[in-house]
Amino acid sequence: MALCRxxxxxxxxxxxxxxxxxxxxxxxxxxxxxxxxKLKQVLVQERTDELHSKLFRSWLGEKxxxxxxxxxxxxxxxxxxxxxxxxxxxxxxxxxxxxxEFWVNDGKGMPLMVITSELNEKLKEAIELAIEDIKxxxxxxxxxxxxxxxxxxxxxxxxxxxxxxxWEDHRVAVLTYRKNxxxxxEEGLFKETDTQLLxxxxxxxxxxxxxxxxxxxxxxxxxxxxxxxxxxILTTHPRLPMPQIAERMFSRWTQENYFKYMMANFDxxxxxxxxSVQIDPHRxxxxxxxxxLTEKLKRVRAKKLRLEAKVYSKTDYKDGRPMEEQxxxxxxxxxxxxxxxxxxxxxxxxLIENRSREPSRxxxxxxxxxxxxxxxxxEGKKYKNAICMLVYRAETALFNTISEYFxxxxxxxxxxIKEIFSSDADxxxxxxxxxxxxxxxxxxxPRANKAVxxxxxxxxxxxxxxxxxxxKMVFKSIAV
Numbered sequence: 510m511a512l513c514r515x516x517x518x519x520x521x522x523x524x525x526x527x528x529x530x531x532x533x534x535x536x537x538x539x540x541x542x543x544x545x546x547k548l549k550q551v552l553v554q555e556r557t558d559e560l561h562s563k564l565f566r567s568w569l570g571e572k573x574x575x576x577x578x579x580x581x582x583x584x585x586x587x588x589x590x591x592x593x594x595x596x597x598x599x600x601x602x603x604x605x606x607x608x609x610e611f612w613v614n615d616g617k618g619m620p621l622m623v624i625t626s627e628l629n630e631k632l633k634e635a636i637e638l639a640i641e642d643i644k645x646x647x648x649x650x651x652x653x654x655x656x657x658x659x660x661x662x663x664x665x666x667x668x669x670x671x672x673x674x675x676w677e678d679h680r681v682a683v684l685t686y687r688k689n690x691x692x693x694x695e696e697g698l699f700k701e702t703d704t705q706l707l708x709x710x711x712x713x714x715x716x717x718x719x720x721x722x723x724x725x726x727x728x729x730x731x732x733x734x735x736x737x738x739x740x741x742i743l744t745t746h747p748r749l750p751m752p753q754i755a756e757r758m759f760s761r762w763t764q765e766n767y768f769k770y771m772m773a774n775f776d777x778x779x780x781x782x783x784x785s786v787q788i789d790p791h792r793x794x795x796x797x798x799x800x801x802l803t804e805k806l807k808r809v810r811a812k813k814l815r816l817e818a819k820v821y822s823k824t825d826y827k828d829g830r831p832m833e834e835q836x837x838x839x840x841x842x843x844x845x846x847x848x849x850x851x852x853x854x855x856x857x858x859x860l861i862e863n864r865s866r867e868p869s870r871x872x873x874x875x876x877x878x879x880x881x882x883x884x885x886x887x888e889g890k891k892y893k894n895a896i897c898m899l900v901y902r903a904e905t906a907l908f909n910t911i912s913e914y915f916x917x918x919x920x921x922x923x924x925x926i927k928e929i930f931s932s933d934a935d936x937x938x939x940x941x942x943x944x945x946x947x948x949x950x951x952x953x954x955p956r957a958n959k960a961v962x963x964x965x966x967x968x969x970x971x972x973x974x975x976x977x978x979x980x981k982m983v984f985k986s987i988a989v
Contacts, residue, residue: 511900512930516776518544531936534977548889552782557891564895565622568902569646574616575658576684576757578764579639581632581665583607584778584890591785591885594629594794608885610894611635613643618763619905620898625891627884628794628873633666640681649680654747656682661761664688669723669743676745684749684758687722687729687741694718699733704752706759708919717751730754767901774927777897782889788882790874797880802864809860813853816846910967915960925957935987938980945980951988958988 510516515524518541530537539547583596585607593606611624611632622642624635640660647657659682660675667688675681699714714733719726720743730751732740742758749757771777820843873882907926912918915925935948949965952958965984973982 511775511896512903514774514927514931517779517781518548528933548781548892552888552892555888557888557895560895561622561891564898565642566646568615568619568621569643575656576616576661577621577639577643577658578614578616578618578661578761579611579632579636580662580761580764580768581609581611581635582768583609586885590783591883592881593884594882596629611639612764612768613639614764614767616757616760618767619902620767623891623894625887627788628792628882631666632662633668633671636660636662636666640675640679644679644681656680656746658682659684659744659746659749659757661685661757663761669725669727672727672743672745673725682744682746682749684742684744684746684754686758687720687743690739690741693739694731696733696737699731702752702755704756706756707763713752713755715751715755717754728754732759770923771897771901775897775900777893779893780885780889781893782886784886785883786886788873788884790872792873793870794873794882796868796871797876799864799867799869802860802867806857806860806864809853809856813850813857816850816853819843820846820850907964911960911964914963916956925952925960928952928957929961940980943980944983945975945978946983946985948985948987955988958986961988962986 510521513524513529515521521529521538521541521544524538526537526540583598583605585598585601585605586593587606593608595604596607596609597603598605598607609626609630611626612620613622613624614620622639624638626635644657649657656676657680661684664686667685672683672685675683694716699716701712702715703710703712705711715730716733717728717730720729721727722743727743727745728747730742730744732742732755734740742754744754746754876882904923904926907929908918908922911925912922915922918925929949929952932952933950935946935950937946937948938944939946949961952961965986968982968984974980975982
């Protein structure tokens with residue numbers, strides 16, 4: 510279904526059941542009701558975590574890349590069954606109810622694992638969980654200056670002392686952007702450096718220096734843009750060359766592209782299992798009432814500062830008169846503001862007193878019944894995530910293969926792969942010769958047909974056996 514861009518079970522109603530069923534080796538594809546029953550039989554076993562672990566170990570064993578990219582993706586929830594905490598959704602610039610999934614991808618953008626948060630877990634906690642899983646498959650290097658692997662992430666988990674702790678406890682290096690950069694390096698220090706970014710040769714103006722942050726020494730690399738802006742990158746990797754530091758950090762957008770592609774093509778935020786379950790009642794979380802009072806206190810204090818600024822702006826010392834005389838002159842303008850400031854000071858005191866009665870953290874059981882957090886059922890989403898990762902990797906493998914035969918594959922290669930999956934084909938079994946011939950129908954353009962023909966020849970060389978049979982698959986293109 511995913512390869513054919515059938516994004517949810519209900520869309521099966523619009524598909525020819527006989528033709529789609531032949532792909533499965535059945536007389537027809539299951540109807541929606543039966544499909545959901547079968548899906549429930551899979552999910553009730555609660556073995557999706559085991560599936561993810563086996564897939565992760567399998568992918569990591571294929572010459573693993575020593576760089577792992579991790580970022581959060583908010584799955585927005587529009588229903589009313591579950592009461593979820595609010596998350597900031599950067600793509601909509603709003604705080605909405607949802608669940609955060611932390612995805613780990615390798616340096617080429619291939620997905621490796623997913624960590625689902627229950628409440629309001631931060632990226633830092635997800636990184637620590639990912640490190641525990643990854644390091645079991647990564648032996649510790651003998652060289653003390655060689656990291657076990659490197660985690661690449663954005664500014665959300667910026668904490669210099671924690672970076673040092675990751676190196677000391679796990680020998681894991683970090684690569685991230687620096688926050689709160691106030692100084693500027695001299696532009697004459699930057700040198701043109703050739704590097705490769707997303708399979709393209711790029712020349713950047715780079716400079717590297719050491720920097721001390723929170724009593725921790727870091728390597729800092731900055732990129733100078735045409736506008737004069739300096740992008741600062743921090744790393745604890747002792748030996749990574751400066752061009753590769755920039756390349757690895759700026760390649761983080763492969764993960765953002767992955768999220769965009771999965772949402773557009775597979776609708777991977779779509780629920781396939783409905784319902785909610787309770788969260789461990791002993792889990793602690795920030796007290797929502799305490800947080801609301803804190804936010805209100807910030808707004809009142811900010812309003813008070815703005816009014817004080819207006820009052821002080823009426824004070825002019827140029828004529829040398831005493832302050833009391835100047836305030837008297839501007840009393841008509843300032844008396845109302847001063848009264849408002851007095852009211853705000855009283856309100857601030859009340860808010861501080863009310864907040865002192867509330868604990869900063871509470872357990873889930875201590876929340877009000879109507880506002881108590883729970884979570885959506887996870888098995889279905891975990892199962893769909895596993896399918897989506899497999900499908901994306903399969904598509905990428907075909908994309909990398911067809912790139913040799915299709916001009917402009919970098920921009921249109923995946924569109925051709927999608928066209929192949931969604932177009933018609935003839936499946937001709939030959940039980941005497943034990944072959945299954947798949948004849949692909951014509952694509953939309955002659956150059957696409959030529960590329961598909963070469964792809965068929967490549968696939969025939971693999972001599973793949975159709976699953977659960979002894980029939981060799983033979984691919985042909987009817988248009989060539």
